[in-house]
Structures are given as structure tokens and as C-alpha cells.
Amino acid sequence: MTSSTAIRRIDLRTAGTGAGQQHDDYRAALPRADFDxxxxxxxxxxxxxxxxxxxxxxxxxxxxxxxxxxxxxxxxxxxxxxxxxxxxDPAVRAGLEESIRRLRTTCEAELERDVVTDLGPGAxxxxxxxxxxxxxxxxxxxxxxxxxxxxxxxxxxxxxxxxxxxxxxxxxxxxxxxxxxxxxxxxxxxxxxxxxxxxxxxxxxxxxxxxxxxxxxxxxxxxxxxxxxxxxxxxxxxxxxxxxAGPTEIAILADDTADPAYVASDLLSQAEHDPLAAAVLVTPSERLASEVEAELDKQVSVTRHVERVRTALAGRQSAVVLVDDLEQGLAVVDAYAAEHLEIQTADAAALAARVRNAGAIFVGSFAPVSLGDYCAGSNHVLPTAGCACHSSGLSVRAFLKSVHVVEYDRPALLEVADHVVALAEAEDLPGHAAAVRARLVEG
Incomplete structure (x- = not known):
């Protein structure tokens, strides 16, 4: 089926072009925006x-x-x-107040406290x-x-x-x-x-x-x-x-149980951000793929930012990706490492628990990315362009530094002094050893 949105298909099924592909190959095969x-x-x-x-x-x-x-x-x-x-506008103010309340609640819950470790008497x-x-x-x-x-x-x-x-x-x-x-x-x-x-x-x-x-x-x-x-x-x-952070992106892993209207609306919601926004559907269901494409035709034609959305969906960064099954689909979305990942499958929570690489994961049919953009209590400043494989979204931790405070008394230093001296000598740093020995001389 040809969609007027012109979103392309990528076939990673065993019978298609994806035979024998591994994790690194998936990364190369999946779409990304040009962002130099x-x-x-x-x-x-x-x-x-x-x-x-x-x-x-x-x-x-x-x-x-x-x-x-x-x-x-x-x-x-x-x-x-x-x-x-x-x-x-009072309605906008109410929305902001609720967004602030929910995000503040999750931020306060994740606020880390000082950790004190006693390694022995006086240490x-x-x-x-x-x-x-x-x-x-x-x-x-x-x-x-x-x-x-x-x-x-x-x-x-x-x-x-x-x-x-x-x-x-x-x-x-x-x-x-x-x-x-x-x-x-x-x-x-x-x-x-x-x-x-x-x-x-x-x-x-x-x-x-x-x-x-x-x-x-x-x-x-x-x-x-x-x-x-x-x-x-x-x-x-x-x-x-x-x-x-580059252009926004959404990946959706979905099966036959997903509502094509929901899936299409979520792809569209990210496409309206930017002509370079990425919208990727990963599914083992050709039927769902075709129904989502039909829904995109219907929904895009009546959206406000129609040209922006069509440009994003037709861009090289967007695609419908066909896979053999959800197991392969999970490997594909893990390789893609999306900023936003939605799981719309029969057992969404179980699949979501196995995802390693995503900025944020939205589980089930009633947790769209739009919820996370405003009022979920999560943060929407997230890693893009595959960086979710090594980076995290913005949180309280981004605004905190870790400092180690070391407190040892003389007996505690004496207990470990021989180890410090041995290691300092091994690194040919005799001054380090001398700094410890000087403290062990009886006054």
C-alpha cells in the first residue's frame, strides 16, 4: 500500500533484507536524520x-x-x-501547576542522600x-x-x-x-x-x-x-x-493488538516538532503497518502543521520497520536506542522490562509520549540519535556533583600504611610514600 505521507518501509525479516543481521547491523540499517x-x-x-x-x-x-x-x-x-x-490562560496555568507538582514529586523521590561508609575504626x-x-x-x-x-x-x-x-x-x-x-x-x-x-x-x-x-x-x-x-x-x-540533543524521535514497538489510530497519532505527535523529527514503527504485523499508514493519511491531512509533519514522515529518519517477531523487534529497538520508546503489545510491561536502551519507555496503549512531554512526572529532556545506549535523560542527578570526603585517624592510617607505601613505590612516586611515613613517626 502506498501512503501519501510517503513514509518508507524497511524489511528486516529473515525472508526480507534483514537475514542474519546482528545488533550493529540493525543500527546501520535503521533510519536517522542528517544532523552534522x-x-x-x-x-x-x-x-x-x-x-x-x-x-x-x-x-x-x-x-x-x-x-x-x-x-x-x-x-x-x-x-x-x-x-x-x-x-x-487559567487552563494553561492549571496544566503547568499539575506538571510541576508531578515532576517535583518524582524528583524529590530520586534525590540521593549522602552515603557514609565506615571501613574500620577511625576510617x-x-x-x-x-x-x-x-x-x-x-x-x-x-x-x-x-x-x-x-x-x-x-x-x-x-x-x-x-x-x-x-x-x-x-x-x-x-x-x-x-x-x-x-x-x-x-x-x-x-x-x-x-x-x-x-x-x-x-x-x-x-x-x-x-x-x-x-x-x-x-x-x-x-x-x-x-x-x-x-x-x-x-x-x-x-x-x-x-x-x-538532536531532533526529537519516537520508536514504537507494536503488534496486532495495537490500535492503529493510536500508533499513527503518536508518530504524528513527534513529527510535528520538526521537519527532522524521526517517527519509527517496528512491527511484525504487515496488517498493522498498512492500517497505520492509512491512519497517517487520514490524520496528517487534518493536522495543523501538515507540511512539517509530512516532511518529517517522508524523511530518511522515519520508517515502518518490519520484523519477524517481537523478539527481533526488541533487538531492533534496543539497537535504535530511541529518545522515546512506546511498547504497544499484548504483554507490554514484560517487554518493556527487557529494554536496555531508551531515553524513556512508555508502556501500553494509554501512555503516549505526549503524556511524558507534560504531565507523566518524567522528564522530557532525553538523549537522542542513539545516545540512549550510554546516556540518561535530565534529572536531579544532572545538577548534583559527587564529592568523596575522607576521614582517617592515626591508627586507621597505620593499618593501611604499608599498602599505600607499596603501591606508591610501585608507581615510582616516593614522595607519596614519604607523605604517609611522615605521619607514622612517633612525636
């Missing part, structure tokens, strides 16, 4: 250097060039935050968790005002105990050079007072080096365009980063 961060670094490097050298002046110049906004100041005034909250090591001192949170404001990203960045930072939080979002000409008012309202609702109207690579550089009223931060988090991702790569080491 390394090439983009050559573009953003001069931007970052200009901000380092000329500060807020350079930031304002780039806002004029890239966002079409002339700015006298990059700081969002307090009255703009207050006005945005006062004028916020103690404390694994202490210390919040990052100052963070810069980036909220995209390009194709859509991602107000939910304010919640997803701010709440875990607050729960972690970060004392200094700055947030920035793209200036919008239609709002007088300020970020979208819904984003400002969310900042006010969360008590974030330091807000900037800066987007793109210049925003990441502002956080890294400081510019005008914005002091340098220790860590930058938040999703963004390829330019912000490239800036993170360039400035990593100058400032800590959460990840290099």
Missing part, C-alpha cells in the same frame, strides 16, 4: 568567540541578525514576567552530593514555544538545591523582543527571576563566558537547534553540558 553537528561547529565557533570578546554587544548583534530583533537590553524585566503570569569515607552552584537553562522558542521545557529544566535544578538559576529563550519580534509570554509565565510561576531574551549559539556562549548582566554558569542544560548543540560541543570544558 561537527559541520555546524565551524559556523558557531566565531559566534562564541565574539561573545567571549565583546559580551552583550555581540549577543545583541546576533539577535538582530538571526532573530530579527533589535535589543537595548537582553534581560527580561520583572514586570514582563509578572504581566505574563497575570495574563496566562570513614562519605559520598557527599553537592548541588552545582549556578546553572543556565536553555528553552527553545523557534518553531514552537516549548513552555514545558521550562518545567523540565527548572524543577530538577530546584529540587537538587541549585542556588543560582538563569534561564534564556529566543527573543520574538511579535512580542517586542521578549521570549514567548507563556514561557515567561512559567518562569514566574516557578520563581525564576533571572531570565534573558537570547537564543541560539550566542545564548550558550553567554552562559559559558558571561555577557552583560549574565554571569558565567557552571552547567548548561536544555534542548535546542543544531546551532545550540554545536555551541555546546564547542564550549564543553569551558562549561558543563547535559548532552548534545
Amino acid at each position: 553537528v561537527e559541520a555546524a561547529t565551524q559556523v558557531v565557533r566565531p559566534i562564541c568567540e565574539a561573545v567571549r570578546e565583546r559580551g552583550a554587544e555581540a549577543v545583541r548583534e546576533f539577535s538582530a541578525r538571526f532573530d530579527g530583533v533589535e535589543q537595548a537590553e537582553i534581560t527580561v524585566p520583572p514586570e514582563a514576567l509578572a504581566t505574563a503570569l497575570a495574563e496566562l 570513614r569515607v562519605t559520598h557527599r552530593k553537592v548541588a552545582v552552584g549556578r546553572v543556565g537553562l536553555y528553552v527553545p522558542g523557534g518553531l514552537a514555544p516549548l513552555v514545558s521545557s521550562v518545567v523540565m529544566n527548572v524543577v530538577p535544578a530546584q529540587v537538587a538545591g541549585v542556588r543560582s538559576i538563569a534561564l534564556t529563550s529566543t527573543p520574538q519580534s511579535e512580542f517586542g523582543g521578549l521570549p514567548h509570554p507563556t514561557i515567561l509565565a512559567a518562569c514566574a510561576l516557578l520563581g525564576i527571576e533571572e531570565v534573558y531574551a537570547v537564543g541560539g549559539a550566542q545564548a550558550i556562549a553567554m552562559f559559558a563566558y558571561g555577557a552583560g548582566p549574565c554571569r558565567p554558569v557552571d552547567l548548561v542544560t536544555g534542548p535546542g537547534s543544531i546551532w545550540t548543540v554545536a555551541a555546546k560541543r564547542v564550549l564543553r570544558g569551558v562549561v558543563g553540558i547535559d548532552s548534545e
